[in-house]
Amino acid sequence: MSPLLGCARGLDRLATGTGRLLGWFTLAMVLLQSAVVLLRYAFNGGSVALQDSVVYLHGAAFMLGLAYALQTDAHVRVDVFYRRMGKRARAWVDAVGTLVLLLPLCAFIVGGSWQFAAASWAVLESSSSAGGLPGVFLLKSLIPLSAFTLALAGIAQFCRALARLMASESDTAPTPTPRKTPADTAEEAGA
Template sequence: MNSVDRFFLASARVLEALNEWIGRAASWLSLFMVLVTFAVVVLRYAFDLGWIAMQESVTYMHAALFLAGAAYTLKHQGHVRVDIFYQRFSPRARAWVDLFGSLFLLLPVCLFIFYVSWDYVAQSWALREGSREAGGLDGVWLLKSMILVMAGLLVMQGLAMVLRCRLLLGGHIERLYDESPSAGEEGV
């Protein structure tokens, strides 16, 4: 493996490690959502109390979980695809499918999302947009920023996939993804 290929492999690993860390961190939002929802229900029905901010925080966590977890899901091959064909392909054929899918679908769509969301998010930041409800959370601008974060994380994971496809097609790695859930290092 030459120095360029080593750089590609190291870059793919760094991008994937970042998405892995962010995805694992975001997964904790599931637990917090359950706890806050439980607290909202208990406070409302047992004590006749309710806070809009607590209710909105569940929505914020739900959105952040899915937006921050999209790249993690992509890294672990969890998005919907037509596996009836893909699973029967050789590793090289899978690499070609993933390469073209990343270059001609994933990356352009993510860049489009980033482009069309930029003004929407910037306007929200300029206004420091908050909740429309009295007593609601003031961080709608932060929530909208997650759209850009999602697009950026998916671009990073897409680039890591492109690099791994390039390495597999060049004969430098044997598989794109580790198919056993307990193995440590993926693709090598």
């Protein structure tokens, strides 16, 4: 196994673990939303904290699910040309797209959201609704964290693409023909 694929597999394990955790977040979100509906319509009551928790879980599932979606190729892709390309061309598109588009976008999001999250942490921002959950600063921290995890998944994608390109380069490289020795020539003549 090449070091590139080892790096990609390590980063993929992180994205897969995050995806499994987010599956549980989604289940909790469905159960909490069902409780909110039940409280409202069956008991004529409600809880702002329960509603906020659904929003927090939805935000966490969406933001932290970006890396998992990239790793499992579950993201939205308009692949008019990509699906018709060969493996080598796809590897080039993945490598260049990651370096030119994905990683700079992730850096931009981290840079642009860092102060936003830091300002929220400075005041330990909480819900503006009476009875809402504290910890809005945690929710806002998911923005740079999601860009960071997406960048890690992008690095894994780049490593896989680079390994495919290097493997296909060695596959397509001309193999030198072995030189025939006088013994080989005599053996062929006698056969």
